[in-house]
Amino acid sequence: MAPILSIRDLRKTYDNGFEALKGVSLDIQPGEILALLGPNGAGKTTLISAVCGITRITSGTATVAGHDVQRDWRQARELIGLVPQEISLESFEKVRRTVAFSRGLFGKPRDDAAVERVLRQLSLWDKRDSTAMQLSGGMKRRVLIAKALVHEPRVLFLDEPTAGVDVELRRDMWRVVDELRREGVTIILTTHYIEEAEAIADRVAVISRGRILLVEDKDSLMRRMGRKVLHVALQQPLVAIPADLARFGLALDDGGRRLTYSYDTKAERTGIATLLAALAECGIAVADLDTEASSLEEIFVGLVHGDDAEGEAAP
Numbered sequence: 001m002a003p004i005l006s007i008r009d010l011r012k013t014y015d016n017g018f019e020a021l022k023g024v025s026l027d028i029q030p031g032e033i034l035a036l037l038g039p040n041g042a043g044k045t046t047l048i049s050a051v052c053g054i055t056r057i058t059s060g061t062a063t064v065a066g067h068d069v070q071r072d073w074r075q076a077r078e079l080i081g082l083v084p085q086e087i088s089l090e091s092f093e094k095v096r097r098t099v100a101f102s103r104g105l106f107g108k109p110r111d112d113a114a115v116e117r118v119l120r121q122l123s124l125w126d127k128r129d130s131t132a133m134q135l136s137g138g139m140k141r142r143v144l145i146a147k148a149l150v151h152e153p154r155v156l157f158l159d160e161p162t163a164g165v166d167v168e169l170r171r172d173m174w175r176v177v178d179e180l181r182r183e184g185v186t187i188i189l190t191t192h193y194i195e196e197a198e199a200i201a202d203r204v205a206v207i208s209r210g211r212i213l214l215v216e217d218k219d220s221l222m223r224r225m226g227r228k229v230l231h232v233a234l235q236q237p238l239v240a241i242p243a244d245l246a247r248f249g250l251a252l253d254d255g256g257r258r259l260t261y262s263y264d265t266k267a268e269r270t271g272i273a274t275l276l277a278a279l280a281e282c283g284i285a286v287a288d289l290d291t292e293a294s295s296l297e298e299i300f301v302g303l304v305h306g307d308d309a310e311g312e313a314a315p
């Protein structure tokens with residue numbers, strides 16, 4: 001399938017000479033949810049702004065359904081919806097009018113049914129005659145999404161859609177994203193909440209200091225890079241780890257009542273059976289066992305940390 005969004009060697013140097021994007025290439029398939037992860041200042045907003053035509057591209061290309069965002073900017077923009085990080089709404093404007101106005105900005109004819117559809121989809125129909133100042137923070141975010149969707153874009157950019165919202169609302173937002181996916185909308189979201197990427201993304205891209213470090217299917221990434229830990233609860237507390245167990249690299253915590261063993265999920269042998277046999281030989285009685293997979297967060301921190309260390313080493 002042809003990608004809906006194709007970015008090739010995109011570079012952005014700001015007027016002050018700072019190179020915020022250093023040759024980014026990325027293909028996004030129709031209907032996909034891609035989470036763009038990166039530390040502060042990595043270039044996430046710059047990348048979105050470049051594709052959405054808010055920031056001038058220094059070199060490279062980006063196309064949306066084959067339309068170049070610079071050359072055929074009008075056609076490209078029509079296919080894109082952008083939900084910005086900051087909430088910016090006219091305080092006294094009614095929800096329905098605000099959303100209808102956004103549709104008009106894209107040169108689309110007035111269509112009350114389209115406005116109603118998007119308001120209902122975002123559970124805002126009951127609030128259609130409320131002004132922005134009468135809405136809760138979460139509802140305001142929904143209005144921003146409604147504004148971004150009302151011209152029926154095929155690609156939606158969400159720049160930190162759940163920054164500062166409570167857990168319940170975040171899950172609510174994830175449901176909205178899931179519904180949009182089912183309708184075939186392609187979604188690119190930036191987030192600092194790794195659990196958000198873990199919960200809703202199909203693929204994950206990690207960006208650091210203007211470069212894409214990795215783009216991979218989320219599940220395979222977690223399988224490929226994932227480590228697991230085995231917690232062994234002990235019947236009797238240990239004062240120290242016996243010398244005979246040193247080769248396993250164990251950690252002892254919970255007041256000497258728990259041993260933690262870290263292993264590679266891809267390895268042919270995890271070493272668990274050998275460890276349990278060694279524990280028995282040392283006369284250590286096991287009360288319980290459980291395993292825990294390393295999270296996307298650990299994988300992310302490891303990658304970005306490695307990149308920072310390389311940057312520091314560079315001349």
Ligand SMILES: Nc1ncnc2c1ncn2[C@@H]1O[C@H](COP(=O)(O)OP(=O)(O)OP(=O)(O)O)[C@@H](O)[C@H]1O
Pocket residue numbers: 014015016018020038039040041042043044045046047
């Ligand atoms: N107008 C500008 N002029 C010069 N430098 C800029 C400008 N806008 C952004 N930058 C710099 O470009 C880099 C990337 O910024 P960007 O906002 O894209 O990062 P981000 O990944 O979205 O960060 P955050 O997670 O904090 O939102 C940063 O170092 C930032 O200081």
